[in-house]
Amino acid sequence: MRLLILGGTAWLGSHLVEAALTSGHEVTCLARGTTSDARPGAKLVRADRNLPNAYDEVIGQHFDAVIDVSRQPGHVQGASLALSEFCNTFVFVSSASVYADHERLDQDERAAVLPPLRAQVMESMDQYGHAKVACEQHVLATFGANRTFIVRAGLIGGPGDESDRTGYWPLRFAKAAESGRPVLIPDAPELSTQVIDVRDLAGWIINRACAAEMGIFNATGETKSLEELIETARVVGAHDGAVVRASSAWLLEQGVAPWMGHRSLPLWLPMEDHAGFGARDSSAAVKAGLSRRSLEATLRDTLHWELSRRPAPAVRRAGLSDVDQASLLAALAA
Numbered sequence: 157m158r159l160l161i162l163g164g165t166a167w168l169g170s171h172l173v174e175a176a177l178t179s180g181h182e183v184t185c186l187a188r189g190t191t192s193d194a195r196p197g198a199k200l201v202r203a204d205r206n207l208p209n210a211y212d213e214v215i216g217q218h219f220d221a222v223i224d225v226s227r228q229p230g231h232v233q234g235a236s237l238a239l240s241e242f243c244n245t246f247v248f249v250s251s252a253s254v255y256a257d258h259e260r261l262d263q264d265e266r267a268a269v270l271p272p273l274r275a276q277v278m279e280s281m282d283q284y285g286h287a288k289v290a291c292e293q294h295v296l297a298t299f300g301a302n303r304t305f306i307v308r309a310g311l312i313g314g315p316g317d318e319s320d321r322t323g324y325w326p327l328r329f330a331k332a333a334e335s336g337r338p339v340l341i342p343d344a345p346e347l348s349t350q351v352i353d354v355r356d357l358a359g360w361i362i363n364r365a366c367a368a369e370m371g372i373f374n375a376t377g378e379t380k381s382l383e384e385l386i387e388t389a390r391v392v393g394a395h396d397g398a399v400v401r402a403s404s405a406w407l408l409e410q411g412v413a414p415w416m417g418h419r420s421l422p423l424w425l426p427m428e429d430h431a432g433f434g435a436r437d438s439s440a441a442v443k444a445g446l447s448r449r450s451l452e453a454t455l456r457d458t459l460h461w462e463l464s465r466r467p468a469p470a471v472r473r474a475g476l477s478d479v480d481q482a483s484l485l486a487a488l489a490a
């Protein structure tokens with residue numbers, strides 16, 4: 157197959173390129189090339205999608221599928237209009253953030269989505285879900301449902317996760333196994349989480365890119381309790397020392413951030429209106445061939461990547477620093 161990947165130079169994008177090349181496809185990426193070059197074996201067309209002539213170099217060539225990872229409605233609208241005549245199918249990497257309700261568990265693709273962003277440019281991450289809805293609608297309006305494959309990904313994890321969310325727990329336990337210090341974890345047995353390995357997601361998208369049956373699919377990791385994920389990270393980090401539990405209410409009082417970011421406990425989402433965020437129904441994708449490696453394999457490979465990162469990040473994007481964890485443990489003990 158001839159594939160055009162709009163992006164292809166960042167994290168998921170480069171795994172899409174690798175999966176496509178491994179399957180013997182011919183790959184062209186279109187990006188500015190500021191994030192990185194395309195992987196060897198793929199052709200990189202340098203273009204800025206903010207400019208009106210962005211697709212000139214690929215217009216007129218035939219592609220079996222175009223795959224887009226953008227979050228900017230203007231980019232996706234421009235690409236679908238420019239490429240509709242030259243590409244059989246449009247694969248859009250969307251997000252579970254398109255959904256309006258994150259409270260109920262086990263919702264499938266029929267759940268209501270947010271109103272679309274009307275602007276062409278998403279200005280802040282607060283607009284992310286709305287922007288992805290607008291992107292989906294632009295593709296569907298131009299390519300039609302029979303030529304559109306929309307993948308609503310849940311949290312993506314695995315080696316290379318520079319959001320530092322999936323690496324936090326195995327790395328925290330591995331460091332504690334060395335230092336003998338305890339690890340602070342949330343006491344929240346009711347919470348669930350889903351992590352889809354970036355390699356499984358990329359492989360499935362490439363396999364499905366030219367399938368006869370298109371459609372809209374949730375693509376998440378298996379639903380696990382957050383406790384099970386943390387315990388798996390503990391096994392992967394070879395930790396058998398002390399673990400200290402703190403209630404969600406206490407952690408929130410201390411200003412610990414849920415989910416991600418500075419001074420957070422990654423993947424911990426204690427808000428009732430987000431109870432279903434880690435429990436979406438991806439059974440349609442599984443029936444359509446999505447195969448997911450074990451969580452242990454994902455966390456093990458992520459830890460390996462974390463330990464070999466050179467240079468290691470001076471400040472991590474998610475999690476508690478050693479100092480933050482120590483002061484929280486001291487406050488809890490007092």
Ligand SMILES: NC(=O)c1ccc[n+]([C@@H]2O[C@H](COP(=O)([O-])OP(=O)(O)OC[C@H]3O[C@@H](n4cnc5c(N)ncnc54)[C@H](OP(=O)(O)O)[C@@H]3O)[C@@H](O)[C@H]2O)c1
Nearest residue numbers: 163164165166167168169187188189190191204205225312
């Ligand atoms: N991380 C998660 O947990 C999660 C969850 C659900 C869904 N998702 C979705 O998964 C996808 C992740 O994709 P990704 O890892 O490949 O990262 P990304 O950061 O979304 O990639 C953006 C790509 O677009 C290119 N690009 C950006 N601006 C451009 C412009 N003006 N002109 C041309 N190219 C431009 C970038 O390359 P250059 O900078 O070189 O131009 C890069 O290759 C996204 O669709 C995201 O919304 C992520």
